[in-house]
Amino acid sequence: MEDGLSTPVGTRRSFFVKTTVFISSLIGISLAVPLIGYIITPAFQRRKKEWMSLGKADALPVGEPKAMDYTMTEKDGWQETQTTKGVWAVKQSNGEVTVFSPICPHLGCGYRWDQQDRLFKCPCHGSIYDLEGTVKAGPAPRPLDTLPSKIENGELLVQYEEFKSGLAKKVEL
Amino acid sequence: MASRLYQWIDQRLKLKPLEQTLLNEPIPGGASWNYIFGSATLFLFGLQALTGMFLMVYYVPATDHAYDTVQYIQHEVWGGWFVRGLHHWGASAVMMAIGLHMLQVFFDGAYKRPRELMWFVGIILLAIMLGFGFTGYLLPWDQNAYWATQVGINMVGSVPLIGDFLVKILRGGETLGALTISRFFAIHVAFLPAAIMFGIMLHLFILRRVGPAGPHDEAKAKAGSETFYPRQVFMDAVVMLVVFGIVSLLAFSVEFPLADRADPSDHSFIPVPEWYFLFFYQLLKYAPGAWGPLATWLLPTLFFTGLLLLPFLDRNPERQPSSRRVVLGAGLGFLIIVFGLLSISLRDLYAVPKRDPSVVRGIALVEQFHCKTCHRIHGEGVNVAPDLSFVADRRPDRDWHLQHFKDPQSVSPGSFMPKFPLNDKQLNDLTNYILTLKSE
Ligand code: FES
Numbered sequence: 048m049e050d051g052l053s054t055p056v057g058t059r060r061s062f063f064v065k066t067t068v069f070i071s072s073l074i075g076i077s078l079a080v081p082l083i084g085y086i087i088t089p090a091f092q093r094r095k096k097e098w099m100s101l102g103k104a105d106a107l108p109v110g111e112p113k114a115m116d117y118t119m120t121e122k123d124g125w126q127e128t129q130t131t132k133g134v135w136a137v138k139q140s141n142g143e144v145t146v147f148s149p150i151c152p153h154l155g156c157g158y159r160w161d162q163q164d165r166l167f168k169c170p171c172h173g174s175i176y177d178l179e180g181t182v183k184a185g186p187a188p189r190p191l192d193t194l195p196s197k198i199e200n201g202e203l204l205v206q207y208e209e210f211k212s213g214l215a216k217k218v219e220l
Numbered sequence: 221m222a223s224r225l226y227q228w229i230d231q232r233l234k235l236k237p238l239e240q241t242l243l244n245e246p247i248p249g250g251a252s253w254n255y256i257f258g259s260a261t262l263f264l265f266g267l268q269a270l271t272g273m274f275l276m277v278y279y280v281p282a283t284d285h286a287y288d289t290v291q292y293i294q295h296e297v298w299g300g301w302f303v304r305g306l307h308h309w310g311a312s313a314v315m316m317a318i319g320l321h322m323l324q325v326f327f328d329g330a331y332k333r334p335r336e337l338m339w340f341v342g343i344i345l346l347a348i349m350l351g352f353g354f355t356g357y358l359l360p361w362d363q364n365a366y367w368a369t370q371v372g373i374n375m376v377g378s379v380p381l382i383g384d385f386l387v388k389i390l391r392g393g394e395t396l397g398a399l400t401i402s403r404f405f406a407i408h409v410a411f412l413p414a415a416i417m418f419g420i421m422l423h424l425f426i427l428r429r430v431g432p433a434g435p436h437d438e439a440k441a442k443a444g445s446e447t448f449y450p451r452q453v454f455m456d457a458v459v460m461l462v463v464f465g466i467v468s469l470l471a472f473s474v475e476f477p478l479a480d481r482a483d484p485s486d487h488s489f490i491p492v493p494e495w496y497f498l499f500f501y502q503l504l505k506y507a508p509g510a511w512g513p514l515a516t517w518l519l520p521t522l523f524f525t526g527l528l529l530l531p532f533l534d535r536n537p538e539r540q541p542s543s544r545r546v547v548l549g550a551g552l553g554f555l556i557i558v559f560g561l562l563s564i565s566l567r568d569l570y571a572v573p574k575r576d577p578s579v580v581r582g583i584a585l586v587e588q589f590h591c592k593t594c595h596r597i598h599g600e601g602v603n604v605a606p607d608l609s610f611v612a613d614r615r616p617d618r619d620w621h622l623q624h625f626k627d628p629q630s631v632s633p634g635s636f637m638p639k640f641p642l643n644d645k646q647l648n649d650l651t652n653y654i655l656t657l658k659s660e
Contacts, residue, residue: 052246054447063450070457074464078267081299082274088298123284124278125292 248434281405305471329539367491368481580652
């Protein structure tokens with residue numbers, strides 16, 4: 048060391064060093080916690096599920112699927128967008144209403160109702176389903192996905208959900 | 221473990237000599253609490269950079285989204301209010317740290333030969349920091365942001381000959397709008413950071429070339445030097461912790477409010493600049509008529525030129541305060557003026573009773589719909605319909621008023637008050653105003 052240049056030694060030195068390290072970790076951690084939370088929380092937020100009304104349940108003819116749509120407000124970060132979703136509603140012979148997600152469980156195309164053959168058909172890879180949603184033909188790994196639904200005061204209510212495609216089981220996204 | 225890793229890297233990158241130069245820099249006269257201002261400034265700048273990057277994650281610099289995204293950060297993202305608070309209070313703190321740093325350098329005569337260049341770069345750094353403050357203020361796109369920036373830009377417009385040209389460049393067009401916010405954003409997060417990084421590096425480079433000034437007392441400086449590490453580093457760290465503690469405490473406990481969304485048509489809004497511009501704001505009140513434009517551009521120009529030239533104006537090599545009476549006296553005079561103006565301004569600001577902006581809009585509605593052609597309010601207007609001066613004493617019920625404005629007959633049958641076409645916001649503003657009409 049140069050002439051006249053001094054530096055603390057021994058326990059004095061180690062006190063300075065240790066305190067400095069302690070202080071920097073303290074500042075580091077108190078910043079890291081809020082900042083990491085800030086960045087990751089929106090990524091793991093689930094969409095809010097609300098009961099959406101599809102209209103009067105009485106109007107549904109038995110055994111005749113009906114494409115029904117409703118408009119909902121979707122919140123995407125700070126933006127709110129209005130989207131219209133279409134679903135298939137079928138009044139089964141026992142009077143209960145099944146609501147199918149409009150998305151084919153194979154790879155996510157939109158399927159249609161074939162009036163002549165009385166079957167749901169997917170144009171993409173040819174999956175075919177009957178009125179109950181059971182797979183009749185094609186590569187579909189599972190029956191059509193049903194959505195939670197209920198009837199209140201004659202109104203058909205549904206909760207919109209999406210599921211992973213291509214799996215044998217229905218797994219919510 | 222850590223030392224094994226260090227050894228491994230050291231064998232490859234030869235870090236030892238680097239460590240020597242970085243940490244064993246001699247501090248003339250030893251480490252001291254006097255030298256913490258520079259590192260406090262650097263620390264706060266780092267904090268601003270870090271929180272700024274995180275704010276950018278959700279912020280959108282567009283007139284139709286900026287306000288919503290700031291709301292989103294403030295109210296919806298986990299910890300968002302804290303990150304925004306740190307950035308806001310950090311901005312104030314960094315200005316204060318710079319002020320103290322400059323005062324210390326000024327008092328100690330540390331700007332004198334051979335450190336003129338360091339002072340010079342320091343003044344440029346100060347200007348860049350003010351640029352950060354000015355461009356950042358607009359970004360939330362609330363009323364305060366909009367109108368304060370309007371004022372700031374108009375001040376630039378008072379520069380002779382090129383004023384109009386500069387204003388257009390700043391705004392990016394005829395009016396303050398989409399093009400302004402996007403260029404202020406780019407300046408705030410890209411141009412200025414690039415410039416300031418370069419400036420800080422230069423400032424530190426010069427510091428290392430000429431060495432720290434040390435105490436102005438020759439005898440003390442001669443007594444010997446101490447290495448920068450570990451004692452000065454320890455002192456700096458303690459100060460950083462204190463500064464960080466204060467800023468986080470403020471961010472934690474004092475919410476930085478967001479005014480209403482910027483509304484270019486609402487001329488009733490009175491913006492207030494950040495406190496570090498307040499003394500200047502106050503000064504302008506004393507610049508009558510033709511002096512106004514001169515004060516808005518000539519004074520700042522003189523101020524900055526004076527600062528830049530200080531080391532060349534003050535050629536006395538002596539650093540002892542006792543032999544620099546004139547310069548120190550001038551500095552003190554300047555401080556007294558600044559703080560005098562600041563306190564007058566603060567006193568005035570607190571003297572003005574703060575009115576809820578919604579109530580102010582309510583008052584405007586009363587004028588707009590000529591309510592006083594029938595009603596009397598505190599001595600103004602006509603007594604055809606009930607006097608409203610203390611109406612909230614009689615009717616403190618908010619819903620009643622809302623209903624009443626929508627359809628007067630429905631709540632007071634036989635009333636001849638007409639229905640007014642008010643939207644929900646107007647109804648709300650008007651009711652807020654009416655409910656303030658009570659005796660106290
Ligand atoms: S997506 Fe429907 S069959 Fe492939």
